[in-house]
Amino acid sequence: MQEQDNAIYCVENFVPANAPLRIAVVTETWPPEVNGVALTLSRLIQELSQRQHTIQLLRPRQDRHETESHREGWSELLLKGMPIPRYPQLKLGFPSKKSLVQAWSLQRPDLVHIATEGPLGWSALQAARVLRLPVTSDFRTNFQSYSKHYGVGWLQKPIVAYLRKFHNRTLCTMVPTQAMHDQLKILGFHNLQVVARGVDTKLFTPDKRSSSLRDQWHADDQTLVILSVGRLAAEKNLDLTVKTYQAMKQNNRPVKLVFCGDGPYRAKLQAECPDAIFMGMATQAQLAVAYASADLFMFPSLTETFGNVTLEALASGTPVLAFDCAAAKEVIDDGHNGWLVPGEDAQRFVLRALAITQKASTLHEVQLNAAASIRKWEWSSIATEVENMFRRVLTGALAER
Incomplete structure (x- = not known):
C-alpha cells in the first residue's frame, strides 16, 4: 500500500444513497480570479449546489475588505493568504490546520474535497485526519511541467514527490484525462479517477x-x-x-x-x-x-x-x-x-x-x-460523475471502517 496506508478511511455518519451531502471544498483560487481552476471549480460547485448538497467553501481571503458569504446550503470560511510570486493577483493560503479543525468540529462535513495542493490544501489533509473525515482531491495544475519554463527544472522531481505524497493521502484523486491518469499511475499515484471538465453550452455557442x-x-x-x-x-x-x-x-x-x-x-x-x-x-x-x-x-x-x-x-x-x-x-x-x-x-x-x-x-x-x-x-453530466464518485468514496470509507 506504501503511502496509501496513510489515507483517511473513516466516516462517522453513513449518508444514505441519494441523500444530500455536506461537502467542504478547499481551494486557493476562486472567482473573480481568472484561471481554469477557479472557473471550472466554481461551475462544478454551482451544479452540486443546485442538487441540494450543502457546500462549505474554504479559501484565502482575496482582499482585506472581502466578507464571507452565507445563505441556505452555502457558507464560506475565508482564511489568511499571501500573493503568489510572479502571480500577485493570486493568493497562496497560509497553513490553517487549527482553524480547519475548529470549523469542521462545529460544522462537520460528510466529505472534504481539496482542489489545490498548496499549504491550505495540506492543512486540510491534516485537519481531516484529526477528525476522521474522508477526503478526495483534484489534480488540476501541471506544476511539474511548468517548472522547466521558469528556470527551476531541477525542482521537477521534488514537486512530483510532494504531489504524490499529497494525493496518495486521499481516497480518490480526480484527473481530467485518461492520458494524465496513465502518466500519474506510472509515477506512483493511487486511487485515480478520470473525470473530465465541463463546458457551458448555453454561454459558449x-x-x-x-x-x-x-x-x-x-x-x-x-x-x-x-x-x-x-x-x-x-x-x-x-x-x-x-x-x-x-x-x-x-x-x-x-x-x-x-x-x-x-x-x-x-x-x-x-x-x-x-x-x-x-x-x-x-x-x-x-x-x-x-x-x-x-x-x-x-x-x-x-x-x-x-x-x-x-x-x-x-x-x-x-x-x-x-x-x-x-x-x-x-x-x-x-x-x-x-x-x-x-x-x-x-x-x-x-x-x-x-x-x-x-x-x-x-x-x-x-x-x-x-x-x-x-x-x-456539458456541466450537468460532469456533476453527475463527481456526485457518484463522492458517494462511492463514502460507501468505501464506511466499509473500511
Whole structure:
C-alpha cells in the first residue's frame, strides 16, 4: 500500500444513497480570479449546489475588505493568504490546520474535497485526519511541467514527490484525462479517477458570432481570424502561435491574430508580433463572443492538465488546432471538429496550420461539426460523475471502517 496506508478511511455518519451531502471544498483560487481552476471549480460547485448538497467553501481571503458569504446550503470560511510570486493577483493560503479543525468540529462535513495542493490544501489533509473525515482531491495544475519554463527544472522531481505524497493521502484523486491518469499511475499515484471538465453550452455557442467585433478586429468575411485564449505565460508555448501566424501571412491570405488574456509574457509577444490584437483580460461573456467570432482556435500548449479553452472553442463552433495531448486528445476527432498534431514537433504544427487554412472550404466543413461534437461534456453530466464518485468514496470509507 506504501503511502496509501496513510489515507483517511473513516466516516462517522453513513449518508444514505441519494441523500444530500455536506461537502467542504478547499481551494486557493476562486472567482473573480481568472484561471481554469477557479472557473471550472466554481461551475462544478454551482451544479452540486443546485442538487441540494450543502457546500462549505474554504479559501484565502482575496482582499482585506472581502466578507464571507452565507445563505441556505452555502457558507464560506475565508482564511489568511499571501500573493503568489510572479502571480500577485493570486493568493497562496497560509497553513490553517487549527482553524480547519475548529470549523469542521462545529460544522462537520460528510466529505472534504481539496482542489489545490498548496499549504491550505495540506492543512486540510491534516485537519481531516484529526477528525476522521474522508477526503478526495483534484489534480488540476501541471506544476511539474511548468517548472522547466521558469528556470527551476531541477525542482521537477521534488514537486512530483510532494504531489504524490499529497494525493496518495486521499481516497480518490480526480484527473481530467485518461492520458494524465496513465502518466500519474506510472509515477506512483493511487486511487485515480478520470473525470473530465465541463463546458457551458448555453454561454459558449456559435450564435454569439459578432460582425461588429470582427469589424473592430478589421476582419472582413475573407479574413482568417486566429484566436488564442489564456494566460500569456512562457509555459503556454505562445512563440509557436506567433511563428505559425507569421508563416500564414507569407501565404498572402488576409489573416489576423487575436490574443485574449494577459500575463507576464505579453510584452515579449507584443515585441515579436506588433500587429497582433491584444484584448487583455475578458469576462466570460466577452470570451464567448470572441470564440464564436474567430475562425480557428490555435492551442500549442504542451503543459496542460486539461485545457478547458478547447471545449469552449468547440462549443462556440470554432475548430481547434492543437497538439495530441490533454483535452484536445480526448475531444478532437482529427479532421472532423479540429486537427491534432502528434508529438511536440513545432514545424509539423506550422505545416498543418498552413495546410488546413489553404482553402476556406476546409475550415467551413469542420466548423459545422464543432459545436455538436462536445454535447456530452456539458456541466450537468460532469456533476453527475463527481456526485457518484463522492458517494462511492463514502460507501468505501464506511466499509473500511
